[in-house]
Amino acid sequence: xxxxxxxxxxxxxxxxxxxxxxxxxxxxxxxxxxxxxxxxxxxxxxxxxxxxxxxxxxxxxxxxxxxxxxxxxxxxxxxxxxxxxxxxxxxxxxxxxxxxxxxxxxxxxxxxxxxxxxxxxxxxxxxxxxxxxxxxxxxxxxxxxxxxxxxxxxxxxxxxxxxxxxxxxxxxxxxxxxxxxxxxxxxxxxxxxxxxxxxxxxxxxxxxxxxxxxxxxxxxxxxxxxxxxxxxxxxxxxxxxxxxxxxxxxxxxxxxxxxxxxxxxxxxxxxxxxxxxxxxxxxxxxxxxxxxxxxxxxxxxxxxxxxxxxxxxxxxxxxxxxxxxxxxxxxxxxxxxxxxxxxxxxxxxxxxxxxxxxxxxxxxxxxxx
Amino acid sequence: xxxxxxxxxxxxxxxxxxxxxxxxxxxxxxxxxxxxxxxxxxxxxxxxxxxxxxxxxxxxxxxxxxxxxxxxxxxxxxxxxxxxxxxxxxxxxxxxxxxxxxxxxxxxxxxxxxxxxxxxxxxxxxxxxxxxxxxxxxxxxxxxxxxxxxxxxxxxxxxxxxxxxxxxxxxxxxxxxxxxxxxxxxxxxxxxxxxxxxxxxxxxxxxxxxxxxxxxxxxxxxxxxxxxxxxxxxxxxxxxxxxxxxxxxxxxxxxxxxxxxxxxxxxxxxxxxxxxxxxxxxxxxxxxxxxxxxxxxxxxxxxxxxxxxxxxxxxxxxxxx
Numbered sequence: 001x002x003x004x005x006x007x008x009x010x011x012x013x014x015x016x017x018x019x020x021x022x023x024x025x026x027x028x029x030x031x032x033x034x035x036x037x038x039x040x041x042x043x044x045x046x047x048x049x050x051x052x053x054x055x056x057x058x059x060x061x062x063x064x065x066x067x068x069x070x071x072x073x074x075x076x077x078x079x080x081x082x083x084x085x086x087x088x089x090x091x092x093x094x095x096x097x098x099x100x101x102x103x104x105x106x107x108x109x110x111x112x113x114x115x116x117x118x119x120x121x122x123x124x125x126x127x128x129x130x131x132x133x134x135x136x137x138x139x140x141x142x143x144x145x146x147x148x149x150x151x152x153x154x155x156x157x158x159x160x161x162x163x164x165x166x167x168x169x170x171x172x173x174x175x176x177x178x179x180x181x182x183x184x185x186x187x188x189x190x191x192x193x194x195x196x197x198x199x200x201x202x203x204x205x206x207x208x209x210x211x212x213x214x215x216x217x218x219x220x221x222x223x224x225x226x227x228x229x230x231x232x233x234x235x236x237x238x239x240x241x242x243x244x245x246x247x248x249x250x251x252x253x254x255x256x257x258x259x260x261x262x263x264x265x266x267x268x269x270x271x272x273x274x275x276x277x278x279x280x281x282x283x284x285x286x287x288x289x290x291x292x293x294x295x296x297x298x299x300x301x302x303x304x305x306x307x308x309x310x311x312x313x314x315x316x317x318x319x320x321x322x323x324x325x326x327x328x329x330x331x332x333x334x335x336x337x338x339x340x341x342x343x344x345x346x347x348x349x350x351x352x353x354x355x356x357x358x359x360x361x362x363x364x365x366x367x368x369x
Numbered sequence: 370x371x372x373x374x375x376x377x378x379x380x381x382x383x384x385x386x387x388x389x390x391x392x393x394x395x396x397x398x399x400x401x402x403x404x405x406x407x408x409x410x411x412x413x414x415x416x417x418x419x420x421x422x423x424x425x426x427x428x429x430x431x432x433x434x435x436x437x438x439x440x441x442x443x444x445x446x447x448x449x450x451x452x453x454x455x456x457x458x459x460x461x462x463x464x465x466x467x468x469x470x471x472x473x474x475x476x477x478x479x480x481x482x483x484x485x486x487x488x489x490x491x492x493x494x495x496x497x498x499x500x501x502x503x504x505x506x507x508x509x510x511x512x513x514x515x516x517x518x519x520x521x522x523x524x525x526x527x528x529x530x531x532x533x534x535x536x537x538x539x540x541x542x543x544x545x546x547x548x549x550x551x552x553x554x555x556x557x558x559x560x561x562x563x564x565x566x567x568x569x570x571x572x573x574x575x576x577x578x579x580x581x582x583x584x585x586x587x588x589x590x591x592x593x594x595x596x597x598x599x600x601x602x603x604x605x606x607x608x609x610x611x612x613x614x615x616x617x618x619x620x621x622x623x624x625x626x627x628x629x630x631x632x633x634x635x636x637x638x639x640x641x642x643x644x645x646x647x648x649x650x651x652x653x654x655x656x657x658x659x660x661x662x663x664x665x666x667x668x669x670x671x672x673x674x675x676x677x678x679x680x681x682x683x684x685x686x687x688x689x690x
Contacts, residue, residue: 271460275490283475
């Protein structure tokens with residue numbers, strides 16, 4: 001009885017997918033409206049992006065993956081042959097756990113404590129000249145690392161581990177959100193452009209060319225100048241300018257797909273243009289999308305780090321670029337402040353690249369390793 | 370007198386390419402009766418597929434365009450039908466199956482999902498209802514253990530199975546008219562016989578009209594009620610199947626029939642029609658077949674032949690009669 005009723009409901013809304021999507025999306029819209037019309041903010045703008053992308057990922061990635069477990073298993077067997085990709089995947093999972101669970105165990109990354117400044121990481125010790133007030137002379141003092149601050153502290157006494165954990169969250173947020181926006185936009189523009197062809201194709205691709213030549217850094221400086229530095233703006237600007245490469249790749253792939261007979265067959269059986277784009281073309285380029293997304297995350301993470309490094313980042317969050325910036329000012333004494341986030345950035349970028357390469361090889365039917 | 374379900378009148382389709390205008394279909398007319406199987410026969414490039422695509426309004430425009438004529442389906446002119454209305458006719462009332470089922474099925478979805486999608490596009494049924502229906506259709510076209518096959522991807526099926534799945538998909542909304550575009554060309558002989566058998570059975574059980582496009586006259590005798598022989602975008606001869614095969618009037622038709630291998634007689638060489646199909650962007654004057662015709666006369670080079678009635682149902686476009 002209940003099942004019958006559920007089936008009827010599913011039939012009306014159109015699939016379990018939509019049954020989940022509709023309430024989630026309306027919930028999201030409701031919170032957004034509440035947030036706008038009440039004085040107390042519930043989430044930051046970034047929080048909304050997060051929830052929105054989370055819903056999209058749940059519906060269009062997690063659910064289909066769960067439905068085709070056999071296929072996922074098949075590709076996992078292929079990815080598994082590439083050891084570097086597996087290591088990279090492990091590192092990314094570690095990073096996600098660090099960003100999610102880390103803040104529960106570490107101190108406040110912004111807490112300043114001048115009593116405990118310039119402490120090196122555990123296992124290291126540095127010599128420091130300290131002004132002695134009574135004698136009026138500089139004396140040499142040795143400072144060694146303690147377990148209280150496993151990675152040491154910076155020149156304001158902030159715990160480096162806590163900063164690192166916070167930075168991991170920022171990097172992942174920016175990387176995933178900006179890439180999500182860029183890839184979604186790029187895919188849509190690429191597929192529509194290739195499918196409709198003719199004038200639409202020409203206009204969209206010329207627009208892409210213009211966007212490619214547009215200096216996004218300048219735009220970012222401009223936006224920071226007008227609206228003030230905010231992580232949400234940085235994410236939006238990177239996302240709204242970074243889709244061009246994706247659009248071109250997807251377009252060229254779709255151009256060969258759209259002449260295939262199954263597109264004509266879908267039309268002959270009465271599918272609309274929107275349906276052909278979303279239900280026939282996009283699923284056929286999904287492997288390309290996954291690879292492009294994975295390979296463009298490191299670029300976005302580096303872009304955000306670079307922005308923070310030159311002081312255009314959001315000052316209210318501790319990102320890796322910002323720690324680097326703090327560290328390079330006193331590289332001679334507190335070298336670890338710059339080295340630790342630098343190494344983390346290096347490893348993160350490497351890990352995403354390895355996973356991207358592994359996925360590309362796994363999805364490519366020609367490279368039967 | 371049986372009811373006419375589809376009537377093509379003086380259809381002209383042109384492709385405006387950079388090298389010139391191609392007259393792919395140049396004024397063809399035919400009527401299709403309810404429950405009848407009409408065969409469009411002709412060589413490659415004679416406009417069979419273009420005719421079929423015109424019926425469904427799927428001619429790519431540009432470069433193609435229906436410049437003249439009407440296609441009346443149920444009293445509605447499909448050439449002037451608004452796009453949205455036409456979309457609801459496609460698949461629901463007029464369905465089409467393609468030559469190469471391998472490329473006509475979407476490689477990333479299972480057979481079952483594709484049929485379910487097709488059903489729910491046109492009919493208001495639940496997911497489960499559509500799934501049951503899909504499995505029923507797969508069973509109807511003779512697929513063993515249809516429940517299991519519904520979960521397979523196209524690449525997991527053999528050519529014959531894919532073609533059957535394609536037929537099941539096109540039947541999903543009980544179409545009045547099925548257009549089969551060389552459905553037996555890409556499969557081997559045993560499968561070919563099975564596909565023909567399935568189509569013949571479906572025609573009987575569902576009282577469905579079929580437009581069967583082929584270049585093999587051998588198949589025509591097995592499934593066709595009536596035959597339209599096309600040559601270079603025009604109709605050469607039209608007659609009931611048995612009559613046309615026994616008593617061909619047009620030199621082209623008799624040429625085609627002579628080309629059929631006959632296993633009862635040992636022949637050194639198979640007969641063939643000399644020459645090739647004329648290029649349609651620069652056709653010869655008069656009867657399009659005259660450069661290849663062994664009975665061509667002076668008038669054939671000057672004038673396009675008018676239809677000549679041989680009897681009530683048999684007409685031929687030739688100056689000989």
